[in-house]
Amino acid sequence: MRFPQNTRKFISIGRTIGILIILLLLISIVANWWANYVWQEEVGFSSVFVTMFLTKIGLGIAGFLLFFISAMVLFFNIRATFIKELPTENRSFIIANRKLFAWLNIGVSFLIGLFGSLLVRGIGWERTLGYLNQEAFGVTDPYFGRDISFFVYTLPMWNFIIGVLLVMLGAILVIKLSFYSIYELIKHSQRAQRHFLSSVLLFGIVVALKYLLAPYERALSNSVNLFQDSVVVGVSFTDKYVNIPFDYIMAGVTLLATVLFVLAILRRKVSFVKLAVPLFVGAFILGNAASLVVQSFIVSPNELAKEEPFLANNIDLTRKAYELDKIKTEDMEINDSLTQEMLERNEDTIKNIRINDTRPLKEVYNQLQTFRPYYDFVDIDIDRYKIDGQYQQVFISTRELTQKNLPDRAQTWVNRNLRYTHGYGAAISNVNAITSEGQPEYIVKDLPPKGSIEITRPQIYFGENDYNSVIVNSKVNEFDFPDNEDSASNRYEADSGIQLNGLNRLLFAWNEKAYRYIISKQVTSESRLLQTRNIYDRVHRIAPFLEIEPDAYPVVRDDGTMVWMMDAFTKSDRYPYSDHNGHSFNYIRNPIKITVDAYTGEVVFYLIDPEEPIAKTYNKMFPDLFTTEVPKDIQEHFRYPVKLFETQSDLYRAYHMTNLELFYNREDYWQFPTEKYYGEDISMEPYYVTMKMDDADQEEFILMTPFTPNKKQNMSAWMGVRNDGEHYGEMFVYTFSKQRNIYGPQQIENRINQNDTISQELNLWSQGGSKVIRGNLLVIPIEDTLMYVEPMYIESNNETALPEVKRIIVSYQDYIVMEPTLDKALERLMGLIGDNVPPNEAEEQPDEEAPTPPQSLTPDGLLNEIQAAFEDYRKANQAGNYAEAGQALQKMEELLEQWRAKRDSKGKESNGD
Structure with a gap:
């Protein structure tokens, strides 16, 4: 076919533009890939990147060839059929334009091949590597007798292959039917x-084949038909006797229906189609109907008896999947045994009771320790250190740079890319000590950081903020920290980062879309590019298959350098018989710890549980990713992940019951207690305490949470996990007597609210432009007894107000005391116990700083006292001394009551009464 000259010219221009666009796309793809490889090589994990890349490329090529060749053969056969079967006039058109149709065939097949490549590569690379490198779990499924690895690795791979074939064959069927319907071919x-x-x-x-695999999927679900779920997760009574047999029947029926459909067309007998369709549909409906009948009329009326062996599998495998079977349980008798000697024996426990909370503390840090608007404390974390030989729990946070808070005039390319490159230092404070003003008592503070923990390399180039890339070792000195006279400068001393010499400079100018990398005279061949500085993005870029705990925390190492500690989970949603409990997974472990150096960005993946099967598989897939040698100063700061502990404790509320009847009826189902926090009743979150275990010589770091019975507020148990040394990860549960009330957190909160002395003082503080903040209520185990501690904050309603710890409430047995410090509260509590003061009388004891009632005065004298009290209130309120303001306000109210009483009495006398 010949086109007009103008048309040929436009076609030529279009072809040239198309070629240029394709070349630019290819250059962009290659440049981005090469830049990623250079970055991976710089951080030391190029082998991980290459393994994933080659696997994706291999699968992409396989998917492309499978779909491309299938499409080429499909369209070739369709064209050949049309040439042979169509009328002469239509056939001649196809023959005359054979080249055009050939190019169309190639073009469409190429696009279909690209789709197949993306489909296979996108969802298949991790399944393929997992299938080829799978490690056994060592646990056998009780129905099929297969190792758990079959469900986690083999079955998904088979389903993946079948899914790809169904997509391809289904598309081919539709295309053939559409084309061959023309002229009723x-x-x-x-x-x-x-x-x-x-x-x-x-x-x-x-x-x-899909139906033949369906029985295995029954082990992963609690659905028994389209309308009903079973009480059992995994194979149930209805699955065993109805659904699984029908899965095999449906596989046979599918083959029979397929054969009938083929015969119907070959022999031109519509009756075969009329038989095939009802056969398939009828078998499907019959299977679901049988399942519905059995579940409704056989299982449901006697569910426990029918599901008993299957429920036992459900409980057993769920406990294994979440390691609940390894929890040590012990009955604990709570005694009224608190003595001064006991407090002295547990001195480290008392010293580490947290009387500050992270939520108000973050406000304090950001107001008192940032010093400049471009610094920010993103999060407050809890850790422990040995300070002067003492095991001490601390709050810690890093002072990170936030470039968007620089003044508008400072928002230049040089400042954002070369000068303002890093945060600086950390603030560390005691969890249990406050100043006289109610502020945290710092262990490390100020710029440069000073304190009991030495920080030798305070610069923070990598952190939790959303950082852009920066260039170090340029001709511009980096801003280090604000000094009294002038800003201190810094030069980057590590070998980290991508050296911007030669081709790298051009490559990363393209990659970063920053042409100034090339033209700026401030950038030299010795300059280095620090890229991907957010620690979560950095780890994800290296190992996208790992899920990271979203709460990294900084650690100051023995040499004074700082690293970020992170936790990585291995998960699966294909652990048979295990309960998802509302999660996207039903198996979880934490065998991997990760550190990211805050200065160099060096990432280290520590495999702390080499026998965990999924991590073991990852180790085979990527042999250069993990190390098993953990430095002592890193191991000392391991924290059991809160997210994992929350998941396990949530499951344990039901799965602590191994008695089938109890579990089925949820007779001993536990709840998380509630507490009053920031004026609201919230579900109590796990928290860290320092305490001494029975088999330990010293106090250790424990993550714990209490439990209460279902719809009750008394405490039924508490669960903890150890964090230190060889006991890391050991979980335990102490259960309490059901015959005696052990106060739960909400019961303590209610008793605080009902205490006349405390509630009156809190109400006074809530007046005069300030508010009371209730901190976390902590349950503190001390040997065989329990104590409850809650801080009280006072905060002005001003936007720049600082929350201040003004009172500590301590509760024990029926005693509740409130004092300015924990030491005073314990001293008063022990005095009441030692003097055998009844709890109801103890509650009436006035706070030692509470205002004393004024003496009787004349009306004029009372007015003078009222005026003086008002002046005290005004001055205290302006100075932010809200406790003193509350006392002055209380004194004013008492004086006013006396003045009214004298006025009323005088009025009665003047009337002759």
């Missing part, structure tokens, strides 16, 4: 019929 052409039926047969075989 599907009816009249034997060639078209054979071509179409070959795909029907293949599609039917693949669907039958």
